[in-house]
Amino acid sequence: MQHGTEPPYQRIVARLRVAIAAGQLRPGDRVPSTRELMRSYNVAMATATKALNTLRQEGLVEPQPGIGTVVARRPRTRVTATPDGPAPLDRVVSTGIRLADTEGLAALSMRRLAAALGMPTMTLYRHVAGKEELLILMTDAVFGESPLPTADARARDWRAAVATSARLQWGVYRRHPWAAEVMSFTRPPMAERAMAHTEWNLAALERAGLPLPVAMHATIMLANHVRGTAVNLEWEAAAEQDTGVDNVEWFTAQEARFARITAGGQFPTMEKLAALGGDSVDYELDTIFEFGLTRLLDGLAALIG
Template identity: 50%
Template sequence: MEEPPYRRIAADLAGRIASGEFAPGTRIPSTRQLIAEYGVAMATATKVLATLRERGLVEPVRGVGTVVAADVGRAPGPDRAQVVATAVATADAEGLHGLSMRRLAGRLGIPTMAIYRYVADRDELVMFMIDKVMADNPPPALTPERDGWRACLEAIARLQWAMYRRHTWLAEAVSFTRPLPAPHAMVHTEWMMRALDGRGLDLNAQFTAAVTVANHVRGTAVNRAEEAQAEQDSGLTDAQWLEAQEGRIGAVLADGRLPLLARFVAADDGVWNLDTLFEFGLQRLLDGFAPLLR
């Protein structure tokens, strides 16, 4: 028995969809076009489209016509965890400025607008990114009762410094004036406050002290983000850039008005880097807390 024309035509169109000739969202031939292309009656052309709709291969779109269904030929979409992990990896490689919804969608292999199935907007995406990094780096296994408040604050400050070193975009994303409600970031703050609890500080002082330490770490780490961007823009590492500035620095110091700076620059044992700035500042902060605590 000969196959009905509508089935033959439907099979032909299904094959063209499978081959990618008609991509998801692409309009397929209308009934009039099917009549002209295959030489069939209107009833047959109408049945072709109905068959394709029944198979889930096409869908009607008001004002457009019949188009290939959005999920045809696509693997199951990512979940939110995959979206956030990909966003973190993109920001790690290209900085926060290199992370756009279009760029992220491209890396995930989904339409740009599909990103909004997982996050409401870019701010929420960044909040989830912060929260993932914080969740991947829980507070240290120290207790103030066993290890002391200072050891606890030192440990979590160094943990956060290591986070900022691995994720240079993080310092740009974190804000202490308009903080995003990332639950695991709040866990870090709670843990720091707990290290100071019961030592004579009221809650406001505990919170302020905890945020002061976190802000020192973040404020120092902002320089790493700027450093990474400058290196990307100029193609020079910090060491190479400083070497290129030696002549200008020498000219400024040559007149003797800045003798201490001149001695520091000339000294063989002079040390200056962000790790030194972080560690020195952290110790002086903790020194300042000590008289306040029982």
């Protein structure tokens, strides 16, 4: 992710804070020393020292004689602003979501968010370490809008359970198209309520009889179908906003070009499909999502069966 003018020490703070919140670094675990941070992030000693001091001030780490700096055993809750001070963390996150919803993820920056909150950009860093942490918090918040059912529902029917998770994820992306761009399978954001979907599907598929490594591949496959379809949502919304033309009108406008391209006869099957009429295929993303989900579940049923 791009961090723009974000201070280098804030990037270090953000990564360590996320690792602590996700449980990758547990209470009592040693955190990287100043020199280790210097080597890992290619920063000066003053920058690495400032990062550790910031985490100490937040109560997330503490010095341990003979060991070094460790994750605090009783970390303090991050202090948010008083009613007369800058916006508290929940307002920062909700404003970030609103901006991403209305203006798109590309328009969201720490400077733009600070302006929307009516505060100096540097004051914003008192609440979030940078854009990376902001996006994790935003993702966690939007996935929390539609929580998963109880574990009892998951245990009854693996197919219904997995379909429930997929449709809830689709609903998140429908309401917040930018979230599909934030999600990644190579470097997934450590957002607890998004991670809950992975746990939900893994457990359902393991109970159905799949070995955990296979269940994990299946979970990634399903989530990738949802996200892969959803990445078109923000692009389509932006295109419609820029041109004033929806996808149906766009397809209609392409008919003459399509006819010229296919005139040579090299695409006979596509011509045959076009001859069936515009209503023969439903290109709506909801329909495409449901079609793909059903076929994937059919394939998993054969694998499990």
